[in-house]
Amino acid sequence: MSEFWTTFGVDLYLEVDTATGRRSGLEHALRDAIRTGRLAPQARMPSTRKLAVELGLARGTVSAAYDQLIAEGYLTARRGSGTMVADFARPEPVPSTRPVPTASGSGPPPDAALPQGSPGGPAVPGQGRPDAAVPRYDLRPGSPDVGAFPSAAWLRSVRRALAATSAETYGYGDPRGRTELRAALAEYLGRTRGVLTTPEQIVVTSGYVQALALLTGVLGAAGVTEVAMEDPGLGFHREVVRRAGPAVVALPVDDHGVRADLLGGHRKAGAVVVTPAHQYPTGVTLHPARRHALTEWARVHDGLIVEDDYDGEFRYDRQPVGALQGMAPDHVAYVGSASKTLGPALRLGWMVLPHHLVGPVVDAKLHLDHHTEVIGQLALADLIATHGYDRHIRACRLRYRRRRDLLLARLGAVPGLAIHGVAAGLHAMISLPAGGPGEREVLGRASAYGLALGGLGDHWHHAGDHPQAIIVGYGTPREHVYPAALGALAHVLAQSGAAPRNG
Structure with missing residues (x-):
């Protein structure tokens, strides 16, 4: 020091x-x-x-x-x-104590006594279904290389965690999550993502989707009728919000990120869901001016920004950009998960909440599933505390950067193609030439060749004359398969007339 x-x-x-x-x-x-x-x-x-x-x-x-x-x-x-x-409002030193009602009344405060012994990035369409065909080459976005899961380090953390714990661990848990994990996350997120929080503001969930459903359900119960979401964006997440209660309104995304200046036109919108670090699917990082505009909107309209820290750990041209939450912690609900860093199978996510939302969200969590699985929480807490999590992310960052570089080397010089969003994350958006081939044609040829890709078309809020693009996820394939998968992609583009036939 x-x-x-x-x-x-x-x-x-x-x-x-x-x-x-x-x-x-x-x-x-x-x-x-x-x-x-x-x-x-x-x-x-x-x-x-x-x-x-x-x-x-x-x-x-x-x-x-x-x-x-x-x-x-x-x-x-x-x-x-x-x-x-920069000229932006600083967070107040005294946390807000505004009450926010829930469907079951006012939720318990963060440290309220809880009943003892009482019972209880995007989804990739088709993945995980027993009837889904397994592609020969999988370049769909939304998943890491699960073959890189740090099994040995995870096993050591499980052993250490279980050796140090007591019998009460195997009973019903705290709906907020284990103290060990919330403390580890508070330190880690502050150190690596610039998040301002205490363990009491963190709620552990079974992933981003549950966090989004809990948050928007609480907002809906409090009277929020509309939630603004990025356009294009993942349709599955829009449906999660709709099922929670609020209607969804589209907020366009351009080369600088989400159009925060258009929020003023949606006077009923009480919240906005954004992916500042690496927007899905365009891959753009939110411009600093847009970050200020978002926080200003939240302060003026007493709105909530739901920050999906999508791909926040994986930045290749510089240090990862800090979380938006650090600029307005009383107006931002920060959401992250281990799905991209470790694997979706763990079902571990977390929310960092403004103080006034902690009680209502904990109450909603209690009545939804009581608590998230405990053993994984303890293992992740140990992995973070022993810096095994940091080491794993650094290794993954190097691996994915090599994959990104190989993608650019293979396709970057192809006439008529523009590759977007490669400064961060695990996917790239490839714009197709205006004169063809169309997105559906490329996806159809890819499927016939045994290659799975993502398309931009399904991500728009409404049908219309939108730009044509494919989305390539370079995190999904195993290391030894990736070069062949890129070769298949180059071949499909060549057959479609979007690339030279020599790939």
């Missing part, structure tokens, strides 16, 4: 924790100074050269830290004006 006083215009105390790296420590220190208001909005930042000298750091380290905070929306940079602190 290093402590510095900087003197760029005013004295500023920065506590730079170099244990996680000089750049990471500086980013955290500056982010904390901005969040707490110690660096005021519109304050001019020193040049990278000057700050590097004052802190005894390399100029490149300071430049990288500035670039990261600009991408996250904490800083702004204009040619000729230097770097300044």
